[in-house]
Amino acid sequence: MKQNTNFMELAFSAQSENEAFARTAAAAFVMPLNPTLEEVSDIKTAISEAVTNAILHGYNQNSEGIVRMSCLREGRTLTFYIMDNGVGMEDVEKAMEPLYTSKPELERSGMGFSFMQAFMDTLSVVSEPGKGTKVTMTKTIEQQENKEQEQASSILD
Secondary structure, three states: OOOOEEEEEEEEEOOOOHHHHHHHHHHHHHHHHOOOHHHHHHHHHHHHHHHHHHHHHHOOOOOOOEEEEEEEEEOOEEEEEEEEOOOOOOOHHHHOOOOOOOOHHHOOOOOHHHHHHHHOOEEEEEEEOOOEEEEEEEEEOOOOOHHHHHHHHHHHO
16 A cells, blocks of 8 residues: 555444444544544544444344445545445435435434535445445545644544
């Protein structure tokens, strides 16, 4: 791997408790770039939404499913991949519409993809019915002043 490049990959059960684990792992992966609290919060929110979608919608809350998360750092640009081998989606464009939810009985807001788009620089969703979904998100971390860097280091507490 090139200098200033790093990669990590996790696989975990499709259990709701693992959403916090994925969010924290992604935040820890970002820390060498000295992000602001806001940047870390944005990443954690987007990761939470993607993992929650995989668990609730991809696997229909079947904890036997496996969610995979990969993180790539190239310079100051981060790419996050959240993948499942669940039910997939017939119409990704419709699923990405604000307020759309395939599970209204769970009182879901239908804003997951909207949050991912708002908090990350790019969002791509590829899905195939019966085969699963892959969410790809990127975010570039800006160079910050020392004061903000010190604040961000407390985010893992």
